[in-house]
Amino acid sequence: MAVLTAEGTTGATRRRRPFDISNSTLAVAAACVLAFLYVPIATLMVFSFNSNPVTKLPLTEFTFAWYEKALSNPDLMAAVWNSVVVGLCAVCICIAIGVPTALALDRYNFPGKTVFRRLVILPITLPGLITGVSMLTMFRSAGIELSLLTVIIGHGTALTAIVVTNVFARLQRFDRRIEEASADLGARPLQTFWYVTLPNIKSALIGSSLISFTLSFDEIPVTFFLTGRDNTLPMYIWSVIRRGITPEINAIGTIIVGISIILILVSVFIMHEDNQRAGPVRK
């Protein structure tokens, strides 16, 4: 960035070629990569409005038919509903387990802390497949039937790491003396948590919850092994696209893409704003 500014300002004195090949090559390359990232997504969206049931060029007529078909498909809608329920319950687990975990990691030293910290982030470090099959092993050995509940526990376990890391990072920037002051002024630990700590980690909590929900909505490797008779949305889509290609999937895909992008932008914005306000890392 500053390199460019320097070049730009001294450009007149330093003899420069009028057309800088290297810079424009780089710009073209960057544009191509961005195009590579967006053409497939654009394809999905464009063909969700195209009347031809086969996804091929040239485009035929504009239509909302696939959206109507998707939205009136009871199996698909049941799957969407299941995904919403799973996502919401998983987020509750993430918060209920993730916040105390982050607090414990931030303020206590205990034997095996390093190992514990590594263990907690394993589900986002290792391929989801490994977490999925190991939890399947546990549920089956304990004689627990696979259902949406096992999926919820799976998502809760796999995604809590996101809440832990975000809240922990936020706690590291938080001035603990405020909590001490609150205690000195006679607040009980829960009061201090509710009135002092929670407002300070609120944005990290909201941001990471939104991310966890979005990821749960999209989760396959863990769900694949833990789901019973009820499908989540990705499992429904999976069962359909294995059989063949249908523009209905493009339509529902376009809707999901829109909603996830909005959720993620909101969460990025919330966390970014807050980090700007919070100042540097304390420790």
Next chain:
Amino acid sequence: MNNRLRRVVGFWALFSGPALWWGLVLLVPYLMMLAISFYTQQFPFHVPDFQLGNYLTLIGDSQYYGVLGRSVKVALLVSVAAFCLSYPLAYFLAFKVQSSRLRMFLYIATIVPLWVSYLLRAYTWKTILGSEGILNSFLMWLGIINEPSTIFLYNEFAMVITMAYIFTPFMVMPIYASLEKIPPSLMEASKDLGAGRWRTFIKITLPLTMPGILAGFTFTFGLSVGDFISPILVGGPYSNMIANVVATQFGISMNWPLGSALSVVLLFIVLGIITASDKLERVGRLNMG
């Protein structure tokens, strides 16, 4: 209550719940998988008769080497492809975009695809590469080919391009972060001392971004070696990767001991890559002082 006791009570009040949860739903499953990898399969059950047979099967049967080798090869190709795509983009963003607002916008644009459903991103390549797909109909429209070709889909190429597409943002993020940290004065100094563009890049920029490159390789490699969905969708006869074999052993074949042994191998490959890149990064940092 004295202070020390209060701290201990406070700790357990806070932590007993989470500790129980993590133990029950995370540690126990991993340990169980490790234990079952030593069990004996007596179809359709597995019995706690500890032996090394499953690992010996993996070592003894060349079929598994083949699968393992191909999975590692594909994961490496994906990482290299993602690297080749990411570096120019990250470099352009970090050094060539003047307005910081535009740079932020382009960076977010780069990582937004991460939040577009994984499954849909894999599936869209099926619609692009298929014999009735967009690429074929486009090439026919151009007149380059006369009839739809089946060479694009259901092979290793399709798997590599699909996974490279899906995982490229994971490569861009750490590389961009490490490029951003380089003080521009270093590059100016290199130029002032007479180094050309390429020399500055090879001697200054590239070594300084090694930590980011390593992190990117670790992410992309780990994600692609553990992926079993993309291979099924676009890999066709080549979709028999290590993660797919694990999935099959736990699903159709119901041979949990062998499946567990394979997952343990996969787990150690991924942990090995993570540890190696950590070590390399540390060594690199020491060398650069």
